[in-house]
Amino acid sequence: MTDILTGVFRTFTSKTDVKKDLTVVPASACSALLLGDSSISRSVLLLSAVTAASELGVRVVFFAQTQIQSLPVSLKKCVPSLSPESLKKIKFSYPRTLEELLQQVASLHESQNTSPTPPSLIIVDRLEGYLGGTHSGDKSSAAHLSALLCDSAAFLTQILKERSPSSAPCRLIASYRSEVDSDYAGGESSATDHILDVLDRYFQMRCTLDRDRSYEAAAAGLQELWHVYLSASSITEDCTTDSETRPAVAKEWQLLISADGSMEFKMA
Amino acid sequence: MLIMRSLLPAVAEQLFRDIQKAYQETSQIPDDLLIALKFVFGPCALQALNLVDQHSVTCLSSSSGRKAFQVIGGSGRLYTCFVSCHYCPCPAFAYTVLRRNEGPLCKHILAVYLCQAMAVTQEESVSDQQMSAVLSGTALP
Numbered sequence: 001m002t003d004i005l006t007g008v009f010r011t012f013t014s015k016t017d018v019k020k021d022l023t024v025v026p027a028s029a030c031s032a033l034l035l036g037d038s039s040i041s042r043s044v045l046l047l048s049a050v051t052a053a054s055e056l057g058v059r060v061v062f063f064a065q066t067q068i069q070s071l072p073v074s075l076k077k078c079v080p081s082l083s084p085e086s087l088k089k090i091k092f093s094y095p096r097t098l099e100e101l102l103q104q105v106a107s108l109h110e111s112q113n114t115s116p117t118p119p120s121l122i123i124v125d126r127l128e129g130y131l132g133g134t135h136s137g138d139k140s141s142a143a144h145l146s147a148l149l150c151d152s153a154a155f156l157t158q159i160l161k162e163r164s165p166s167s168a169p170c171r172l173i174a175s176y177r178s179e180v181d182s183d184y185a186g187g188e189s190s191a192t193d194h195i196l197d198v199l200d201r202y203f204q205m206r207c208t209l210d211r212d213r214s215y216e217a218a219a220a221g222l223q224e225l226w227h228v229y230l231s232a233s234s235i236t237e238d239c240t241t242d243s244e245t246r247p248a249v250a251k252e253w254q255l256l257i258s259a260d261g262s263m264e265f266k267m268a
Numbered sequence: 269m270l271i272m273r274s275l276l277p278a279v280a281e282q283l284f285r286d287i288q289k290a291y292q293e294t295s296q297i298p299d300d301l302l303i304a305l306k307f308v309f310g311p312c313a314l315q316a317l318n319l320v321d322q323h324s325v326t327c328l329s330s331s332s333g334r335k336a337f338q339v340i341g342g343s344g345r346l347y348t349c350f351v352s353c354h355y356c357p358c359p360a361f362a363y364t365v366l367r368r369n370e371g372p373l374c375k376h377i378l379a380v381y382l383c384q385a386m387a388v389t390q391e392e393s394v395s396d397q398q399m400s401a402v403l404s405g406t407a408l409p
Contacts, residue, residue, distance in 0.1 A: 103406060109400070154353075
């Protein structure tokens with residue numbers, strides 16, 4: 001079973017664009033933080049949930065503050081194996097406050113949530129909505145929520161492997177929109193997002209979604225073009241593995257969104 | 269074995285292994301390891317050892333198999349720490365670790381590591397619902 005983001009990127013890559021056998025996310029990385037505009041992050045999260053449920057056949061728990069009324073039509077077109085049966089594998093929960101989210105995540109270990117099978121993917125949309133945002137957020141709350149999410153994923157991994165030793169670990173993907181505008185290439189910014197600093201302690205991978213502001217999208221007849229950058233978190237990066245022996249990781253992708261809403265990933 | 273050991277530098281991991289071995293053999297921590305502990309973790313090493321002496325660390329287990337650590341702080345307050353990553357609700361963790369990035373852990377988390385290495389952690393069973401309350405921080409201290 002492949003990693004969720006690997007599965008999403010590969011599933012929605014043009015068949016003519018399959019080059020080397022690159023992994024998207026190292027197999028050891030179980031948690032990823034999506035950084036970018038809220039709407040695109042939500043689309044990628046939904047794509048991840050739907051891919052996991054329909055293509056990989058695993059259970060997903062999706063936490064969000066605002067209700068998802070229906071899946072975007074484009075998503076239904078993108079995932080041919082999408083069916084009511086596979087959608088039942090996704091449990092949507094809508095905690096309104098940080099306290100409610102903490103309570104719901106903390107209770108993931110209870111039997112009603114691990115039967116018949118535990119979830120293999122935990123998704124949290126818009127962490128900034130729960131944490132109060134870059135400037136007013138509390139670092140300790142951000143650490144508590146992140147640690148609880150990671151610890152819950154670790155526990156669910158344990159349960160999954162007890163029931164089936166060949167099971168993939170439980171993955172965690174969350175989205176966060178920083179109010180600090182920093183340049184990706186240089187990483188220099190006059191202000192620091194202290195909440196993001198805390199999140200980086202717990203999430204192993206960072207997936208930054210950056211909208212293309214040039215004429216490239218229009219020239220290609222696209223509605224939107226996004227650059228997708230993958231990087232390991234600076235604090236939790238595995239220092240014990242020799243960088244020369246790590247599998248190649250495709251670090252830069254593009255997300256192409258057509259006028260009809262269909263999405264495609266492409267290696268940059 | 270604590271999963272969160274992979275979050276520590278190799279020197280700290282080796283130190284806990286050495287403490288575990290020495291304590292198993294002699295029921296005490298030799299001076300050279302105490303000095304090493306202080307060197308690696310600074311002032312919170314002694315504070316953590318005091319917490320260990322006071323039997324302050326309990327491993328909570330629920331019927332689902334979920335576990336968490338609870339540490340009684342110097343003030344008598346209960347702090348909940350996770351088994352797989354570093355977090356403590358104490359002011360020192362918020363200030364020294366999160367805000368000033370001056371160390372990977374506080375005395376409560378260090379006390380957990382030490383108690384595990386020395387096998388002196390208390391054990392307590394709780395219900396699944398109590399565990400959820402403890403993990404979310406909604407339980408009364």
